[in-house]
Structures are given as structure tokens and as C-alpha cells.
Amino acid sequence: MPTDTxxxxxxxxxxxxxxxxxxxxxxxxxxxxxxxxxxPLALATLYTGLVxxxxxxxxxxxxxxxxxxxxxxxPEITLAGWAHYLAFDLFVGAWxxxxxxxxxxxxxxxxxxxxxxxxxxxxxxLATQLLRTARSPFPSLQPKGQP
Amino acid sequence: xxxxxxxxxxxxxxxWDAAPALSAFALLVALAAIPLLAAAALDPRSLQGEGIWVKxxxxxxxxxxxxATLAIFARWMPAGMMETRGWRIYQAVIIACTVGELxxxxxxxxxxTASHFNLSSPAWAMLYPLMGVFAVTLTSMTLVMGMAIWRxxxxxxPAPVHLSVALGLVLTFVLTVLAASILAQGTGHLxxxxxxxxxxxxxxxxxxxxxxxxxxxxxxxxMHVLPLAGLSALALPSRAQVPAVWIAAAAFxxxxxxxxATSLAGRPLV
Numbered sequence: 208m209p210t211d212t213x214x215x216x217x218x219x220x221x222x223x224x225x226x227x228x229x230x231x232x233x234x235x236x237x238x239x240x241x242x243x244x245x246x247p248l249a250l251a252t253l254y255t256g257l258v259x260x261x262x263x264x265x266x267x268x269x270x271x272x273x274x275x276x277x278x279x280x281x282p283e284i285t286l287a288g289w290a291h292y293l294a295f296d297l298f299v300g301a302w303x304x305x306x307x308x309x310x311x312x313x314x315x316x317x318x319x320x321x322x323x324x325x326x327x328x329x330x331x332x333l334a335t336q337l338l339r340t341a342r343s344p345f346p347s348l349q350p351k352g353q354p
Numbered sequence: 355x356x357x358x359x360x361x362x363x364x365x366x367x368x369x370w371d372a373a374p375a376l377s378a379f380a381l382l383v384a385l386a387a388i389p390l391l392a393a394a395a396l397d398p399r400s401l402q403g404e405g406i407w408v409k410x411x412x413x414x415x416x417x418x419x420x421x422a423t424l425a426i427f428a429r430w431m432p433a434g435m436m437e438t439r440g441w442r443i444y445q446a447v448i449i450a451c452t453v454g455e456l457x458x459x460x461x462x463x464x465x466x467t468a469s470h471f472n473l474s475s476p477a478w479a480m481l482y483p484l485m486g487v488f489a490v491t492l493t494s495m496t497l498v499m500g501m502a503i504w505r506x507x508x509x510x511x512p513a514p515v516h517l518s519v520a521l522g523l524v525l526t527f528v529l530t531v532l533a534a535s536i537l538a539q540g541t542g543h544l545x546x547x548x549x550x551x552x553x554x555x556x557x558x559x560x561x562x563x564x565x566x567x568x569x570x571x572x573x574x575x576x577m578h579v580l581p582l583a584g585l586s587a588l589a590l591p592s593r594a595q596v597p598a599v600w601i602a603a604a605a606f607x608x609x610x611x612x613x614x615a616t617s618l619a620g621r622p623l624v
Contacts, residue, residue: 208395256392259407260399263465283396 210286217253217286220246221293225325228297228304232314235304243301250294257287296328303335310339373428373436379449380421383456387414390460399466403551404558409469410460412558416574417452423577424495427519430509431502448495451488458485471542486538490531496577497527514595518584521603522577529573529610536614537566546620554624561624564617573610580606 224242231238265284267277279285300321307317320338324331369377394407401409428436435441458481462469473479500523503509509516537543546563559565583602587595613623 213396252389252392255389256394256396259389259393259460259464260397 210282213253214286214289217250217290217293220249221297224297225300225321228300228321229318231304231308235308239301239305242297243305247294247298247301250290250297254287254290254294257283257290261287292328296324296331299328299332300324303331306335306339310342312338312342368429369422369425372431373425375442375445375449376421376425376428379452380418380425383414383421383452384418386456387411387418390414393464401463401466401468406463406466408558410456410463413456413459417456420574421452424499427499427503427523427577430506430511430516430519431499432506433508435502444495444498448492451492455485455488455492470538471540489534493527493530493534493574496523496530500524500527512588512595514587514599515581515584517596518580518587518599518602521599522580522584525576525580525603525606526574529576529607530570533566533569533573533610533614536618537570540566543567545617559622559624561622563622564620565622566614566617568623569610569613569617572613576606576610 224246227238228242231242261281261283265278265281267280268274279288303320303324304317306312307314307320316338320331320335322331323334367377390407390410394405394411397406399406436445459469462472462478467474467478469485470482472482500520503516503523504520511519543566544560544563545566549560549563552561553559554561557568557571559568559571580599580603583606584599587598587602590598616623
């Protein structure tokens with residue numbers, strides 16, 4: 208399958224997962240199963256297959272920035288890198304949705320966190336932790352069992 | 355709301371009860387083929403005329419069948435033997451050797467090169483004999499289990515089936531080590547010329563020259579063929595059942611030796 212087709216397929220799969228998370232109050236468990244397990248695992252399979260097939264033929268490596276940039280001269284490795292972003296960002300997105308729900312964060316506050324994680328993964332993760340800290344700065348003082 | 359105080363009993367399978375590590379490992383080897391299938395679908399490279407991931411996939415299939423078979427037969431092991439510390443250590447060694455073997459074969463495919471018979475660099479030349487030691491070690495579990503089941507008088511199996519399971523396991527070890535060591539003497543699995551590429555589907559054996567993988571395959575399947583013979587023997591009059599298993603074992607040994615001789619002579623089996 209050409210890399211362009213795989214790229215579109217991977218993007219569509221990730222988008223489906225993010226849509227499920229945005230609508231997750233309607234069906235929280237299936238949404239988290241889809242966006243936190245099924246789609247990330249499918250993307251992880253694509254990633255692993257690409258790395259097994261194309262890593263040894265690619266230039267570059269992990270040790271210097273020019274080496275990392277050289278890796279991305281191989282289209283299949285760039286596709287693998289993209290699948291990596293998609294898989295892990297979506298997995299973190301599912302964790303954000305699940306954590307926000309279990310801590311009683313209203314969905315209108317979760318949505319911007321999900322959007323940020325979707326576009327700029329680590330920034331969304333950071334924002335989620337900032338919001339959780341602001342809502343409950345001393346979790347050890349909370350009575351047990353309270354969200 | 356009161357939380358449930360007791361968890362529902364975890365559903366277990368008989369395989370996981372009798373041999374949790376062997377069953378889990380068989381399933382793990384099977385699941386690990388999923389990324390290899392993805393690689394096979396994406397990778398344009400080939401080696402010796404077939405897709406580069408065909409060989410790792412065949413080894414994952416074969417070792418899944420191997421460990422699943424051992425897990426099935428584990429229920430006839432002497433009571434308590436598989437709970438001993440010695441067994442756990444031995445089993446861990448077997449699993450480590452198998453993981454090593456699969457990493458070597460899969461790693462060679464990822465690097466676009468051969469695993470067996472690869473002497474192209476000092477590192478590969480050092481790995482190949484080491485992997486031979488690993489292979490004999492992982493095959494030794496059939497001998498150990500075969501002997502243990504043989505001596506276990508409490509399997510509850512009819513005599514011909516009991517004998518055929520034990521004998522099949524022991525013969526898998528003896529015949530596989532024989533066939534594989536002959537296979538490893540050469541520079542490749544094929545004997546003879548010309549090789550134009552005619553092969554059996556799935557198995558991949560040559561249809562034009564001798565292919566020493568064929569006797570290895572037959573030898574290793576003693577653990578399946580003999581128990582089937584043992585089950586079939588139940589249809590015979592009871593006095594003939596046990597002798598029939600011995601005759602089947604002798605015939606199977608003869609088949610493997612014939613396959614070895616034919617392949618060494620440079621002729622295909624089929």
C-alpha cells in the first residue's frame with residue numbers, strides 16, 4: 208500500500224478516535240475502549256510494521272539532532288513517526304477524558320483539553336495537569352472516596 | 355451503595371490451569387506475529403525468492419504449535435512436578451532460548467539478511483552456532499516431558515494413548531536433533547541443482563532438489579503423528595493396541611530416515 212494511502216488511513220482512524228472522545232459523555236466506556244485501546248493499538252501495529260520493514264534501510268539515528276532529522280528523509284520512517292504521534296496523543300487523550308470524568312471535571316472544561324492534546328499533545332497533557340492541580344491542590348486532604 | 359465484596363471467579367481454561375507459563379507463552383508467540391504480519395504487508399524486500407518476513411512468520415506459527423502442544427500434554431505430567439523450583443528454572447531457560455531464537459530470526463529479517471547459515475560477519479558467525487545450542491535446548495523439553503509422562507502411572511489414559519504421547523515427545527527430540535544437525539552441516543537447506551524456484555505452497559519446500567527442511571518438519575511432528583496413531587489404535591483389539599503403537603513409531607522413524615536420505619540425495623520428497 209502506498210505511504211500516502213496509509214497516511215490518510217491513519218489520520219482517519221485517529222480522527223475517529225478523537226470524535227469518540229469529544230462525544231464520550233454519551234457512551235464513556237466504548238469511547239475510551241475505542242480511543243484508548245483499539246485505535247492506538249492499530250496505529251502501534253502500523254508503526255511497528257513500518258519500523259521492522261524500513262528501519263534498517265534508513266539513515267540517521269537517535270543520538271544527535273542531525274541524525275534524527277536524517278531519519279525523516281525516509282518517507283516510511285516519517286510515516287512511522289506520524290503514526291507514533293497519532294497513537295500516543297490519542298492514548299493520552301483517552302486518559303484525559305477518563306481522568307476528567309472520574310474527577311468530576313465538567314465536559315465543557317475537558318473539551319479544550321482534548322482539543323489541545325489533539326493538536327499539540329504534550330501541551331494538552333500539561334494543561335490537564337495544571338487544571339487538576341488548580342481544582343484540587345491538596346488531594347491528600349480530600350476525604351477518601353470523594354472525586 | 356455497597357461495593358461487591360467478592361470478585362467473581364476468574365474464568366480459566368484448562369490449558370492455563372495445567373501449564374500457565376507454556377500456554378501464555380504459546381499465545382504470546384502467536385500475538386507477536388501481528389506486527390510481523392504488518393511488516394510483511396509493508397516490506398518490499400525479499401530473500402532467496404520469498405518475502406523477507408515469511409520465515410519469521412513460519413517460526414512464530416511453528417513455535418506457537420510447539421508450545422501449545424506441550425501445554426496440552428502438560429496435564430499428563432506427574433503431579434507436582436511442574437510446581438517445583440527446578441521445573442520453573444528449566445521452563446524459564448526454554449522460554450529464554452525461544453525468545454532468543456525468534457529475536458535472531460526476526461532481527462535478521464528486519465536487517466534484510468539471513469539468520470541460519472549466515473556467516474557473513476563475525477557477529478552473525480558467532481550467533482549461528484549459539485542459536486544451534488538454543489534450538490537443541492528448547493527442543494529438549496519434549497524429551498523431558500516425554501520421559502516424565504512415560505513414567506507417570508496416573509495419567510488415566512488408555513495404555514496405547516499414554517505410550518503414544520510419551521513416545522511421540524521422545525521421538526520429536528531424537529529425530530529433530532538428528533535431522534536438524536544434518537541440516538546444519540551444509541551451507542543451506544537445499545541439496546542439489548538446478549534451483550529455479552519451484553516450491554510447495556505454504557511449506558516452501560523445493561520441488562526440484564533435496565530440501566532438508568522436510569525431514570526436520572516430519573521429525574518435529576512426531577509429537578502429533580504418534581498420539582494420532584495411539585488414538586487410532588483404540589479401534590484395534592486390545593491385545594494389538596500397544597504393539598500397533600510401537601509399529602507406528604518404527605514406521606515413522608523409517609519415514610523420517612527415508613526423507614533424510616532422499617533429501618541428502620538431492621531429490622524432493624514431493
